[in-house]
Amino acid sequence: MGTDYLAIDNIKKVISEDIKAERSSEEEGDITKASSLCKAIIGNLKIVSGMDQKYSSKYNDIIKIWEKKIVDMESGARRSSRRPAGDKSGPAKSAPPSGKGNNGLIGKMETEFRGRIEALISKSNVKWSEIGGLDQEKNAIMEAVFFAMATPDVDINIPKLRNILLFGPPGTGKTTIAKAISSNIEATFFNVTLSELLSRYVGDSERLVSALYDTARDMSPSVVFIDEIESLVRKRDDSNRNSTSVLQQFLGQLDGFSTGEDFVLTVAATNTPWELDQAIISRFEKKIYIGLPDEPTRKKILELNTKSKGYQVRVDLGKIAAKTGNFSGRDLYYLCSDAIRNMLRRANNDIIEKLDGSIQNGMKVNYRVWPLEEQDFQDAMSKTKPASDDAMLNQYSSWKSRFASN
Ligand SMILES: Nc1ncnc2c1ncn2[C@@H]1O[C@H](COP(=O)(O)OP(=O)(O)O)[C@@H](O)[C@H]1O
Ligand SMILES: [Mg+2]
Structure with a gap:
């Protein structure tokens, strides 16, 4: 049976309209409306998932995200409509006050998160030939990326390399290599400098990391480049509990298995690998030394x-x-x-x-x-x-x- 792409496109248009409407009702704090829009989005996603067998596992993952969103939203609404003891001003309203309500804030953050994640997406035009030497290293990386992105000609489950660590002295081409990966494959490339993410989004960085990987899976195939990964550990010494939870979040994401069509390759880089602890080191199947040029x-x-x-x-x-x-x-x-x-x-x-x-x-x-x-x-x-x-x-x-x- 053929796939009706025209019909799927039309439903997708409806879905994207609904997503916009859902965002704005969340921002206005209208949880009742937002949650009914979520349900409509899920319903349509289920239809598309049924029609487009090839990507149905991808849609099912997205559906799960939306289902979780409804649960989070409704429990948030229940919390904020609870009355403090002794409050006799009548029955609790079913919807929280609009605008400045807790849910309005969450809605705004989600929108802001999307913007922040989208800001990490980049495209470069560095060619492999612009990187001098490092032939073996370049080959190892290209091979890993090729087998991760391409499809085997028989139906067999081939383990894919998901995490690569590049380490070596400063200025040896680690960042340049990551850029070359991005410009040579048709994948969404997320460029994350960790020290920046940790310092600019204190308190939010943990959620930003999970949103990052959600988006990366959603836009699969994706490459997530994490520069200065050592700052995850360095910051743990400070009274900064934030980075401990960011670290946990990261480790979980690096462990994560993909479902069906999804593919996310994490490439991390560091100039000071000895600062990393065992928990991080062991997550990277391939650790490639990028040394000084001969x-x-x-x-x-x-x-x-x-x-x-x-x-x-x-x-x-x-x-x-x-x-x-x-x-x-x-x-x-x-x-x-x-x-x-x-x-x-x-x-x-x-x-x-x-x-x-x-x-x-x-x-x-x-x-x-x-x-x-x-x-x-x-x-x-x-x-x-x-x-x-x-x-x-x-x-x-x-x-x-x-x-x-x-
Ligand atoms: N192997 C290389 N071939 C050509 N230029 C290089 C090489 N390694 C580094 N460079 C130059 O040095 C600059 C910095 O490299 P970069 O990739 O940022 O290093 P790292 O991330 O390892 O610190 C690059 O913009 C490039 O001009
Ligand atoms: Mg660098």
Whole structure:
């Protein structure tokens, strides 16, 4: 039997109208109306779920969310309509006062949550080829993502990799890799910087995490990128009970099994893996070390930041690569930017002098771009220090030999 997509589309339109109406009645505190709209939404979702067999498990999950919403809403309404002892002002009204009522507040928060979650969705256009070296690491990640997203040609339940941890010195390309994943697959990408989420949404972050994963499942396939995952643990030392419950919420989500069609891949990154505790470490099936670039890779990264961007280079980049041990990809990027500035200064000395320090608004001045010379790099190198030192690198290698998958 074929699936009637036209009919399904029409019902979906009705559902989305109802969702809008439900949100606004919740905001107005009209729980009776909101809950009857929820019931209508559930009824229509059930129809769609029956019609669209392929995605019925996905719809059933969404139905559960709405059913839970009704229960939460109605118990909230009962609580706020309870009278304090000695109150003789007559029988409790069935609906709470509109506007400033407790439920209005919850309604507003839900709407706000949706906005906050949607704000985390991002799309990038980083290509794998823009990341120098790390061939094995890139392959391992692409393979995991491929098997997670693609469908096997026989009906068999293949275990999917759900959680990947990237760790290593700062500036080695962890965030860039996550961006490359997002731009190369047709998946919803959620970009979460944990320290930001914890500090900006104190008290709400736990609910935000569960809303995040609900949305990710809803918009499956999804990739949730959690940057600075160590801040989950770091904050636990403070009197911040908030992050303990956020941690619990996270661990639960990382454990979570998917139903049917849903797929959510969590990619987390950290510069300080030793701050993580066992509970988090054990959740990640794959822990991939993203290390400092070796000499050939450094040369490649130097090229990516100069030649590939259109600059002419009159210096042996291999020589620069040989002199930049302990430099990360970011350090090399800074080095190139600095060398480019040196060249620009060299090429445009006369113009800068003529400007006499004053640049007027909207002034059109052309400046010269010359080839990069050895001296530009020499000067830059004398000012650029790598972010990682040997002591730090030892710490990484011992953590790596204990935990890494690569
Ligand atoms: N392997 C690499 N190839 C090319 N550029 C790199 C590489 N690693 C890092 N970079 C550069 O350094 C910058 C910072 O990298 P990022 O991914 O944010 O590092 P991390 O998340 O590991 O701290 C990137 O924008 C890029 O310019
Ligand atoms: Mg990063």
